[in-house]
Amino acid sequence: MNPSRYTKLDDYRDSLGNVDWKAYGAARKASGEECSSCGAFMIFNSGKPQRCVQCADVENDRRLHHDELVRCPACRHTWKPDAEDWDGPGQNGAVCPACNRWFIFVIHPRYSYESPPMGVEE
Ligand SMILES: [Zn+2]
Numbered sequence: 001m002n003p004s005r006y007t008k009l010d011d012y013r014d015s016l017g018n019v020d021w022k023a024y025g026a027a028r029k030a031s032g033e034e035c036s037s038c039g040a041f042m043i044f045n046s047g048k049p050q051r052c053v054q055c056a057d058v059e060n061d062r063r064l065h066h067d068e069l070v071r072c073p074a075c076r077h078t079w080k081p082d083a084e085d086w087d088g089p090g091q092n093g094a095v096c097p098a099c100n101r102w103f104i105f106v107i108h109p110r111y112s113y114e115s116p117p118m119g120v121e122e
């Protein structure tokens, strides 16, 4: 039906121009443009729901590195931690909302680089 394999934002606007972000996000997940689990942008969209490498790793028993989710070591429940609940980078204690298991996880800070505008010498 849709000649484009990418979900168009304009298809999710009402007559006032407001976007239905929930429906738009659901459509992007359904088409494989976003990870069906965490919503991460997918570079290769398959046209059907798919999970990012990190979310597929949730099924693995190994230590899990994930940009968005924390996994309970007892019941495998995953959730997006609220940054305000933690002490910051390093070891933090968490309680699984599904089974109440307490465990320690590690927050790794993310780095990005900011460069001065062109022509500025500092
Ligand atoms: Zn994901």
Ligand SMILES: [Zn+2]
Pocket (backbone or CB within 6 Å): 072, 073, 074, 075, 076, 077, 096, 097, 098, 099, 100, 101
């Ligand atoms: Zn749990």
